[in-house]
Amino acid sequence: MLWFSTLSKTGFRSVIADNDEASSGKCLVPIPVPDIGLLWAEIEDAAVDGKLLAAKKSTHELVRIIGHNLACVYCAASDAATVAETLRTLREIGVDGELQYKSDRATFDGRDEYLYSSADFEMALKPV
Template identity: 80%
Template sequence: MLWFPTLSKSGFRSFIADNDEGSTGKWMVPIPVPDIGLIWEEIEDAAVEGRILAAKKSTHELVRIIGHNLACVYCSASDPDTVAETLRTLREIGVDGELKYKSDLATFDGREEYLYSSSEFETLLPRP
């Protein structure tokens, strides 16, 4: 098993549409080992409280393969507005650095490409 169960207040399920923007998707959030800043706890709390749609975290088996924890923070669709809003919440809870976004359609199709990079949205996000 590579992933712990998905956390969601709303009972999230992935949705695969016939295009990337209509499909659900996720911000890929690398988390160092150990998580000194405890960013996973912030993501977990946001999912349980409903501030983000859903999140899941890599298991120790995946950490051994990729060398760090990885969290997937889900969006209800992969359009720029929905994706930007979730990124805004991630920044508010303390997630920093460059992030990549992948649609669930791309995952389903086995494509390695990312739909967005967080740097594409930084000018839209409020400065702290």
């Protein structure tokens, strides 16, 4: 098993649509081992409180393979507005650094392609 169960206040399930943007997807959030700043706790609380749609975390088995924990923070669709709002919430709870976003359509198809990078949204997220 590579992933712990998905946490969601709404009972989230992935949607695989005909294209990337209409499919659900996830921000990939690397979490250092050990998680001294307790980043996972912030993500977990936000998912349980409904601030984030859903989240899941890598198991120790995956950590051994990739060298760090990884959280998937889900979006109901992979359009830019939905992803930007999720990224805004992640930044508000203290997630920093470069993040990648992958649609569940790409995962289902076995494509190792990212639809967005957090850098695509950073200017729009800065307060004016």
